[in-house]
Amino acid sequence: MNSxxxxxxxxALIMFTGFYCxxxxxxxxxxxxxxxxxxKAAMLALIxxxxxxxxxxxxxxxxxxxxxxxxxxxxxGLALLVKNFRLHGAADIWKLDSLKG
Amino acid sequence: MDKGLxxxxxxxxxxxxxxxxxxxxxxxxxxxxxxVTLLAGLANLAWLALRPSMIAGGFADIPGDxxxxxxxxxxxxxxxxxxxxxxxxxxxxxxxxxxxYSLIMxxxxxxxxxxxxxxFFTLYVFVEVLAVTSFALITTDDSAGGIEGALKYFFLTFxxxxxxxxxxxxxxxxxGSLSYENLRIFMSSDIPAGPVTFAAALMLLGFVIKSxxxxxxxxxxxxxxxxxxxxxxxxxGIVTKISGVYAIVKIATLLRFFDGRAVAxxxxxxxxxxxxxxxxxxxxxxxxxxxxxxxFSSISQVGYIVLAAGLGTPLAIMGxxxxxxxHATFKTVLFLNSASLEKAAGTTDMDKLGGxxxxxxxxxxxxxxxxxxxxxxxxxxxxxxxLLIILALWESGLRTYAVVALLFSxxxxxxFMIMQRKVFFGRKSxxxxxxxxxxxxLLAPAVLMSAIIVAVGLLFPYxxxxxxxxxxxxxx
Amino acid sequence: MNDYRLILFLLxxxxxxxxxxxxxxxxxxxxxxxVSVAVALIFFDYGAPWAGVFELSVCAGLITxxxxxxxxxxxxxxxxxPENRTRFHALPLVLAAFAIASWFYLPAFFAELASWARxxxxxxxxxxxxxxxxxxxxxxxxxxxxxxxxxIKSVFPRRNEK
Numbered sequence: 001m002n003s004x005x006x007x008x009x010x011x012a013l014i015m016f017t018g019f020y021c022x023x024x025x026x027x028x029x030x031x032x033x034x035x036x037x038x039x040k041a042a043m044l045a046l047i048x049x050x051x052x053x054x055x056x057x058x059x060x061x062x063x064x065x066x067x068x069x070x071x072x073x074x075x076x077g078l079a080l081l082v083k084n085f086r087l088h089g090a091a092d093i094w095k096l097d098s099l100k101g
Numbered sequence: 102m103d104k105g106l107x108x109x110x111x112x113x114x115x116x117x118x119x120x121x122x123x124x125x126x127x128x129x130x131x132x133x134x135x136x137v138t139l140l141a142g143l144a145n146l147a148w149l150a151l152r153p154s155m156i157a158g159g160f161a162d163i164p165g166d167x168x169x170x171x172x173x174x175x176x177x178x179x180x181x182x183x184x185x186x187x188x189x190x191x192x193x194x195x196x197x198x199x200x201x202y203s204l205i206m207x208x209x210x211x212x213x214x215x216x217x218x219x220x221f222f223t224l225y226v227f228v229e230v231l232a233v234t235s236f237a238l239i240t241t242d243d244s245a246g247g248i249e250g251a252l253k254y255f256f257l258t259f260x261x262x263x264x265x266x267x268x269x270x271x272x273x274x275x276x277g278s279l280s281y282e283n284l285r286i287f288m289s290s291d292i293p294a295g296p297v298t299f300a301a302a303l304m305l306l307g308f309v310i311k312s313x314x315x316x317x318x319x320x321x322x323x324x325x326x327x328x329x330x331x332x333x334x335x336x337x338g339i340v341t342k343i344s345g346v347y348a349i350v351k352i353a354t355l356l357r358f359f360d361g362r363a364v365a366x367x368x369x370x371x372x373x374x375x376x377x378x379x380x381x382x383x384x385x386x387x388x389x390x391x392x393x394x395x396x397f398s399s400i401s402q403v404g405y406i407v408l409a410a411g412l413g414t415p416l417a418i419m420g421x422x423x424x425x426x427x428h429a430t431f432k433t434v435l436f437l438n439s440a441s442l443e444k445a446a447g448t449t450d451m452d453k454l455g456g457x458x459x460x461x462x463x464x465x466x467x468x469x470x471x472x473x474x475x476x477x478x479x480x481x482x483x484x485x486x487x488l489l490i491i492l493a494l495w496e497s498g499l500r501t502y503a504v505v506a507l508l509f510s511x512x513x514x515x516x517f518m519i520m521q522r523k524v525f526f527g528r529k530s531x532x533x534x535x536x537x538x539x540x541x542x543l544l545a546p547a548v549l550m551s552a553i554i555v556a557v558g559l560l561f562p563y564x565x566x567x568x569x570x571x572x573x574x575x576x577x
Numbered sequence: 578m579n580d581y582r583l584i585l586f587l588l589x590x591x592x593x594x595x596x597x598x599x600x601x602x603x604x605x606x607x608x609x610x611x612v613s614v615a616v617a618l619i620f621f622d623y624g625a626p627w628a629g630v631f632e633l634s635v636c637a638g639l640i641t642x643x644x645x646x647x648x649x650x651x652x653x654x655x656x657x658x659p660e661n662r663t664r665f666h667a668l669p670l671v672l673a674a675f676a677i678a679s680w681f682y683l684p685a686f687f688a689e690l691a692s693w694a695r696x697x698x699x700x701x702x703x704x705x706x707x708x709x710x711x712x713x714x715x716x717x718x719x720x721x722x723x724x725x726x727x728x729i730k731s732v733f734p735r736r737n738e739k
Binding site for chain 1: 222226229232233236237240243245248251252255256259260262263266267269270271273274275277278
């Protein structure tokens with residue numbers, strides 16, 4: 001087995017962990033943790049593919065943009081969390097059930 | 102990136118940065134700046150695409166990919182209606198008024214970026230910007246429903262982005278770059294398409310989640326229903342269509358579904374589209390909230406676009422593009438009218454409303470036009486796009502799909518008739534006693550959009566020429 | 578794959594499992610930072626120093642600070658009504674089941690995928706790559722930062738305006 005397959009296998013495991021966390025958790029913070037783990041796995045996939053195709057510079061350029069995006073996304077998520085906490089005093093997704101159907 | 106359209110991205114961005122400074126002491130200046138920017142953009146676009154010599158020449162001189170131009174026009178049109186409506190809708194004391202307009206401007210810039218780019222990673226970047234602005238817009242009025250909708254949107258669209266990134270990684274590995282052109286060249290060569298279709302499948306899955314097609318539609322009704330009223334029009338009319346459905350149509354044309362490459366993907370997309378049509382329409386039948394019913398109707402209409410994109414023949418792509426435009430027009434009218442109702446009667450619960458036609462005739466009749474267009478009644482614009490889609494299905498020998506699509510177009514008419522009877526016609530309810538028609542500026546966007554619906558329906562031959570130019574350019 | 582990189586990958590996986598299973602949110606945040614550090618070291622090992630530096634300073638630094646700030650704000654409410662932990666304790670079991678089941682399929686699939694790779698030129702510098710090939714992305718980054726600023730402004734409006 002070559003090293004690329006091994007790397008992607010481990011990346012798949014990390015991504016599975018993140019998705020599992022997002023699936024079972026009800027707390028917004030934990031969902032964000034899961035999201036971070038998933039996006040870390042996606043970054044690893046990108047760099048690994050870049051290294052395999054001898055296209056590391058290109059992959060790096062994409063990664064830098066991705067990191068900038070990730071910061072803003074996480075900041076927006078945390079801002080939503082804090083706003084929700086201030087207005088309703090809860091950090092639990094399923095306690096929000098004003099919408100039905 | 103289409104250089105000719107870059108200004109439509111940069112100018113709103115510039116306006117977004119200027120608005121908070123300009124409006125520090127005079128809050129109304131924020132409304133003026135946002136509206137002027139969008140109106141100027143619209144006037145510019147109208148000159149670019151609709152001047153008499155252009156129409157006479159059959160739109161052959163349209164610069165670049167005519168699809169981008171059409172969508173930039175749609176983005177500006179919907180955003181202009183929304184900002185114009187907001188200028189009179191927003192309560193005086195709203196503390197984040199300037200930020201609200203800035204966010205709309207940034208989302209317009211991001212949508213322009215999405216539709217003018219020619220590279221998958223740049224597409225992803227702008228889609229993320231669009232998503233981030235949407236959350237803040239949804240929660241503008243601090244309601245509990247808004248935050249819930251925003252959070253559900255958040256936790257479904259970003260895992261979808263991770264899937265897209267993995268798809269991009271595989272695409273980068275096998276193609277060496279991420280431009281549309283490379284994929285197009287690759288797909289028209291004879292090299293077996295295995296890994297590229299796998300990458301495209303991952304990306305399509307991500308965009309299907311982002312556009313709220315049926316198995317992944319959990320966030321759509323909540324986000325639309327909970328959103329601040331004018332924002333739900335912005336969101337349903339254009340944002341989710343650009344961030345998800347546009348990419349699906351684009352990938353469908355790049356993968357050349359029409360010449361039989363990637364058949365499995367094409368069939369999968371068509372199935373999801375049909376499922377969306379059926380589930381969305383059936384769910385809309387039993388809703389009691391006006392906005393929630395509109396949200397399910399939106400899911401159902403997106404199904405038509407995805408179905409046509411999955412089929413991928415030139416006629417189907419034409420129908421998909423046209424339906425994308427039509428969906429923006431009629432959904433904007435309906436959501437803006439629901440916002441007017443909310444302002445006039447204080448609720449959008451259909452059981453509490455009734456007989457609203459008497460106090461609010463304009464709102465009632467623009468709704469009728471929009472819903473007839475949604476259901477595909479001739480001679481309104483929605484009829485032509487549905488006709489194109491159903492004809493394309495029939496031509497390709499997919500008789501069952503065509504019949505189901507036609508049947509659920511009738512179901513659409515049914516649930517909208519129920520809605521119209523409950524809300525606008527019938528006996529006057531207590532809400533109708535006290536309500537009064539909203540002011541003229543709040544009606545203007547709905548009337549403008551209804552006029553466009555009727556005009557496009559009646560002037561169909563001209564528009565058909567334009568859409569055919571689009572389909573020819575993006576498929577060949 | 579050299580051993581050093583394999584160890585880093587395993588560490589990243591271990592820390593991410595830990596971050597999910599940790600009972601206290603603060604531990605979760607710290608474990609997340611450690612995942613970021615491991616990922617940054619992997620970037621360095623691949624020979625992608627710029628991405629590594631960004632990952633270290635931004636993800637392991639800035640995001641962790643934001644996380645800890647938010648967590649300390651809501652910690653009390655979180656401790657008052659804790660979640661049902663059983664599903665988190667099941668994670669190692671589920672992950673192991675997934676790992677064993679996919680061991681027979683995924684590596685073979687990925688190996689086939691790797692055989693499709695088309696080697697690129699690999700030349701140039703990161704600055705040139707960003708400027709020549711990815712210029713629209715820079716515009717996207719600017720737009721993203723502007724969006725971030727306005728999101729914060731919109732979510733936390735100045736109170737005195739009310």
